[in-house]
Structure formats: C-alpha cells, structure tokens
Amino acid sequence: MDHPSLAMYIYTNAKLFAFAVVGVLFIMFAFYMGNSCKWANELPNNNLPTSKQRDPSGSLNYKSSLPTQHRLPGPCTCPDGFTVLKDQIPKDQYEELMQRRAKEFQQYKARTNSILSKLLFALPNSPLQYPIQGVIVRPLTATAIPGLALHAEEGTSYKVFLTVSNGVLTTETPTAEATVQGSGETKLIIESSSLLVLNDLLAKVSYTSTIYHINTGDLVTFQFENYEAVFPITIQQPHVPVLYDMGTDISSQVTIITKTFLRYKQLRVLLDSIRKFYSDIKVIIADDSLQPESVTGENIQHYIMPPAQGWFAGRNLAVSQVTTKYFLWVDDDFLFSEKTKIEKLVEVMEAVPELDVVGGSVQGNRFYFSILYEEGDENEGGCLYRKSGGKFHRLPGYPQCHLASGVVNFFLARTDAMQRVRFDPKLQRVAHSEFFMDGLGSLMVASCGDVIIDHQPKTQENRNPTYNKFRHPERSEGKFKLQLHFFKNHLKCIRYG
Numbered sequence: 001m002d003h004p005s006l007a008m009y010i011y012t013n014a015k016l017f018a019f020a021v022v023g024v025l026f027i028m029f030a031f032y033m034g035n036s037c038k039w040a041n042e043l044p045n046n047n048l049p050t051s052k053q054r055d056p057s058g059s060l061n062y063k064s065s066l067p068t069q070h071r072l073p074g075p076c077t078c079p080d081g082f083t084v085l086k087d088q089i090p091k092d093q094y095e096e097l098m099q100r101r102a103k104e105f106q107q108y109k110a111r112t113n114s115i116l117s118k119l120l121f122a123l124p125n126s127p128l129q130y131p132i133q134g135v136i137v138r139p140l141t142a143t144a145i146p147g148l149a150l151h152a153e154e155g156t157s158y159k160v161f162l163t164v165s166n167g168v169l170t171t172e173t174p175t176a177e178a179t180v181q182g183s184g185e186t187k188l189i190i191e192s193s194s195l196l197v198l199n200d201l202l203a204k205v206s207y208t209s210t211i212y213h214i215n216t217g218d219l220v221t222f223q224f225e226n227y228e229a230v231f232p233i234t235i236q237q238p239h240v241p242v243l244y245d246m247g248t249d250i251s252s253q254v255t256i257i258t259k260t261f262l263r264y265k266q267l268r269v270l271l272d273s274i275r276k277f278y279s280d281i282k283v284i285i286a287d288d289s290l291q292p293e294s295v296t297g298e299n300i301q302h303y304i305m306p307p308a309q310g311w312f313a314g315r316n317l318a319v320s321q322v323t324t325k326y327f328l329w330v331d332d333d334f335l336f337s338e339k340t341k342i343e344k345l346v347e348v349m350e351a352v353p354e355l356d357v358v359g360g361s362v363q364g365n366r367f368y369f370s371i372l373y374e375e376g377d378e379n380e381g382g383c384l385y386r387k388s389g390g391k392f393h394r395l396p397g398y399p400q401c402h403l404a405s406g407v408v409n410f411f412l413a414r415t416d417a418m419q420r421v422r423f424d425p426k427l428q429r430v431a432h433s434e435f436f437m438d439g440l441g442s443l444m445v446a447s448c449g450d451v452i453i454d455h456q457p458k459t460q461e462n463r464n465p466t467y468n469k470f471r472h473p474e475r476s477e478g479k480f481k482l483q484l485h486f487f488k489n490h491l492k493c494i495r496y497g
Contacts, residue, residue: 076374076383078493085381085486085493088479101487105378108490115166116217116232127152128229130222136234139212142170145233148202150195150224158198159191159224166218166235167209171201209235242416244325250281251299254342254412255324257284258332259314262464264293266333266456271297273336281342284321285332286314310428312435319423322415331409334362335454344451345412348398356417356443359407360451367408368447369433371440381492384485386433388497391447401448406436410453417443426484429477433496437489 078084089097122132129149137143150160162169169188174180178192178201188205192198209218214237222229246253256274260267267285274283275297285295288305295302303317319327326349328342345358359368370390376382386406395401409432421439424431436445485491 074377075380076376076492078383081497082383082385082493082495083482085482085491088482089486097487101490102378104487105490114215114217115219116234118219120219120230120232122229123227126227126229128222128224128227130220130229130231132231135207135232136236137207137209139209139214139235139237142206142208144204144206145220148205148222149199150202152195152224154195157191157193158195159189160198160202161221161223162188162190162205163221163223164207164218164233166211166216167207167233170206170208172204174201207233211235244415246325250278250342250346253324253326253346255282255284255322255327256330257286257315257318257322257327258330259286259311259318260289260332261287261308261314262289263332264289264295267295269456270330270332270334270336271295271300273334277336277338277340278342282324284318284327286318288314308428310425311431312423312427313425315423316425319415319418325415326412327415327418328412329409330453333456334410335456337452337454339452340454341451342412345448348395348401348446348448349412349414351397352395352446354444355446356414356439357407357411357445358401358413359404359411359445359447360453361449362408362410362453363455364452365408366447366449368402368404369406369436371405371437373440376492381486381490383493384437384489384491385495385497386437395446395448398446398448400450401446404445404447405440406433407445407447424484424488427481431481434481434485437485 086094127150129147129151131145131147135143135145148162150158152158164186168184168186170183171180171188171190174190174192175197177194177197178190180191180201181189190198190201192201207218207220213235216235218233218235219230220233222231256278258267258270271283274281280299282299282301283297285300285302286305287295287302288307288309290307292304301321303321305314305317315329326346328345340360345360348358349355359366368389368391370387370392372385372387372390374383390404392403395403421435421442423435424438427434436443439445482494485494
C-alpha cells in the first residue's frame with residue numbers, strides 16, 4: 001500500500017473510532033441522567049433548611065432530615081397446621097379478656113422498650129465527630145461525652161448545637177474567644193471564632209440524666225450549619241456482681257435436682273445410680289405425691305409439697321434451693337451410666353459463659369427443637385412455631401454441640417438464669433417446651449450429644465395406674481394451655497411440629 005492510501009486508511013479509521021467513542025459517551029450520559037432522575041425520585045427528601053427555617057438563636061428548627069423507621073409490624077400469618085388461639089376462648093369472655101390482655105401488653109412494652117431501639121442513620125461527608133456506641137452513664141451522675149469534635153473548613157465563626165431530652169448538658173466556662181448558652185439545660189449552644197477553642201469546649205461536654213432509671217437512655221442531637229447527627233447515651237445503674245465459688249470438685253459446682261410423683265421405686269433406682277458415679281453430690285427432690293414416703297440419705301434434700309401441685313411448681317421449688325452455680329435436671333425415672341459425665345457439660349458452660357442451658361442425650365435421643373416466632377401486631381399478637389429437631393449452627397470449639405431453642409429433660413443449667421425465667425406453676429402436668437418459649441430471647445441454649453443418660457425400662461412392676469391418670473391430661477387441660485398462650489404469651493396462633 002502506497003503512502004497516500006495508507007494515510008487515507010488511517011484517517012478514515014480514526015474518524016470511525018472517534019464517532020464510536022462519542023456515541024458510547026452519549027449513551028452512557030443519557031443512561032446516567034435517566035437513572036439519576038429515577039433514583040432521585042426514590043431517595044428520601046434530604047433538602048436541608050435555609051436560614052429562614054432557623055429559630056432566632058440560629059438553631060435548626062425543622063423536623064430531622066435523617067430517615068427514620070417506624071417499627072409497626074403487620075399481622076403475622078397462621079398457615080395450615082397452626083392453632084388459632086382466639087378460637088379457644090369462650091365467646092362470652094373474649095372481649096373482656098382482650099381488654100385485659102391489651103392493657104397488660106402495653107405495660108410489658110413500657111418495661112421492655114427503650115429509646116435506644118430507635119433506628120438511627122449517619123449522613124455521609126459530615127464534619128461532625130461523635131461517639132456512635134458505648135457512652136454509658138450512671139443515673140443522675142455527670143459524665144463526660146467522649147469524642148465530640150468539629151472538623152469544618154476554615155471560617156470566621158463556628159456554632160454548634162447539642163440537644164437532649166432526659167438530661168442536661170454542661171461544659172467548662174468559656175474564654176473570651178467563645179460563648180456558651182444553655183449550660184445546665186437540655187440545649188447547649190457553643191460558638192467561637194476559633195475551631196481549636198470550640199473543640200476544646202466540646203471535649204469537656206458532660207451529660208447528667210435528670211431522671212432516675214436503672215436502665216434507659218437518651219438521644220443526643222449534634223448540629224452544625226446544615227449538618228445533623230444523632231447518637232445514643234445509655235443510662236444504666238451498674239449491676240453488683242453475683243459470683244458463685246466453683247470450689248475444687250463437681251460437688252461444689254453442680255446440684256442434681258428432680259421432681260417426683262408416685263414413683264418411689266424409680267426414684268430410688270435413680271438415686272442408687274447417681275451414688276455409683278457421684279458419691280458426694282447433693283440431690284434435691286421436690287415431691288408432691290398423694291401419700292409421701294420418706295427418702296433419706298447423705299446429701300439428699302427431700303421437700304414435701306402439697307399433693308399434686310404439678311410439674312413446674314416442683315421444678316421451681318427444687319431450683320429455689322440450689323446453692324451451686326449450676327444444676328442438673330433429671331427425671332425421676334432416669335438412670336446414670338458411665339456415659340453420664342456431668343463434667344463434660346460443665347466444661348462447655350465454663351468455656352462459653354454466654355450459655356445458660358446445655359442439654360444432653362437420653363439414650364441417644366437429644367430431642368432438641370427450635371422456636372420460630374413473629375411478633376405480629378399489637379391487636380392480634382404473634383405467631384409461634386415449635387419445630388422438633390430444629391437447630392442452629394455448631395457451638396465453636398465443640399463439634400458435638402449445636403445451638404437450639406430448647407432441649408430434652410436432661411440438661412445442665414445456670415442457676416441464676418433459670419430463676420429469672422421461672423417455670424410457670426400453672427402448667428401442672430405435661431409441660432416442657434413452654435419453659436423455653438417463656439425464655440426465648442433470654443436463654444442461650446445448646447445441645448451436646450456426647451453426655452448420655454439412660455431411661456429405666458417400663459415394667460409391669462413399676463407401672464402405677466394412679467400415676468398414669470395424672471400423667472395423661474384431660475382434653476380440658478390442653479385447652480387451658482392454649483388459652484394461657486393466648487394471654488400470657490400474647491399469641492395469635494401456635495403450632496407444635
């Protein structure tokens with residue numbers, strides 16, 4: 001190809017390339033503009049106030065531009081297989097019961113809700129520096145707020161506003177280069193021509209709550225020009241530690257507890273098996289038999305109850321007498337073996353202090369379950385599904401253990417945690433899952449398959465017709481349990497699966 005032809009070829013291709021680049025840029029620009037308009041319509045209106053929207057002091061006088069979330073959950077759904085609990089309530093009692101339940105639920109919310117649960121957002125590119133977590137103050141006690149600062153561009157004057165609702169704000173007396181308004185009040189205004197001086201005053205801002213509450217909070221609004229930030233302060237009375245001396249052996253760490261009713265033969269077999277492997281450990285027995293028999297022995301405490309008080313009432317009595325850090329719950333017809341190593345359960349609990357309950361295995365069956373719960377709305381209540389065999393992930397460091405919502409009737413428990421949740425004595429006959437429902441969100445539960453207890457075989461000799469009559473509840477008791485869930489647990493529906 002000669003030189004003129006080559007030059008023409010290069011020139012032509014260069015023009016085509018230039019047109020292509022321009023075309024691509026045009027398409028990208030059009031796409032960007034179109035989507036920018038679309039996204040702008042989808043984003044919340046973040047227009048900040050003009051000077052005309054400020055109050056005379058210069059403070060922002062407008063509703064916050066920060067996006068907020070109103071936590072108003074809708075009704076939960078009750079698929080096939082769920083029991084709708086309102087259908088279990090007699091029609092002539094329903095309206096009055098609903099009124100009492102609604103009143104009780106509002107009191108429950110007042111005790112459990114906190115201003116600190118409000119959803120907060122941080123806007124980007126803000127010159128405001130502030131703590132986002134971890135500011136904890138004692139009630140009615142002045143406490144410095146750490147980390148407050150302004151990182152603004154150079155100007156002739158700087159003015160910041162701090163506002164609270166459950167306390168007052170103070171800082172030290174300013175120099176001639178600064179003015180402070182509202183010290184000792186809910187709104188603090190600091191102004192200075194020197195950013196250094198202003199930040200020095202911000203570093204000395206203290207918060208004092210004006211109400212006594214052992215566990216609440218406040219939200220601090222921090223403003224400069226068109227910028228606003230909100231951060232939480234936790235108002236909390238420190239807890240006095242309650243510690244358990246673990247001593248030097250398993251007997252000073254764990255108490256075995258059980259509840260018995262008309263099954264003294266099985267109970268004595270259980271006690272003999274315990275003593276075979278743990279000769280000194282304390283055993284507490286709660287007994288509501290119709291005609292109590294004497295059960296004696298070293299380190300055995302036998303508490304006689306009024307007759308037929310029930311399963312959970314007996315558990316409460318037994319737990320109330322425990323003085324060790326942990327207790328091991330066993331049924332009165334269980335049987336200890338070489339595989340019933342309480343020490344292994346203690347090891348897990350000590351290694352993972354967040355745990356409250358660790359279940360074992362009954363003849364190879366762990367019977368763990370998960371609880372799926374939706375809060376629903378205030379009127380109808382929540383939806384709860386107890387899923388047999390449900391579990392979460394493995395416990396780190398202990399592959400034989402899984403986290404769950406509830407476990408079998410053979411478990412090691414932290415005494416103080418179980419006393420806080422409590423077994424509902426209204427549940428007299430068949431009840432177990434109900435305790436873990438009451439403890440959902442309060443109890444951290446795991447199930448470990450390597451600690452096994454046996455179950456005594458059922459024989460004609462140890463069968464008791466009177467016991468069986470109490471053991472298998474009438475239909476009315478099942479209905480009562482559903483009515484209890486409706487009111488006490490504020491449930492709309494429930495399913496046992």
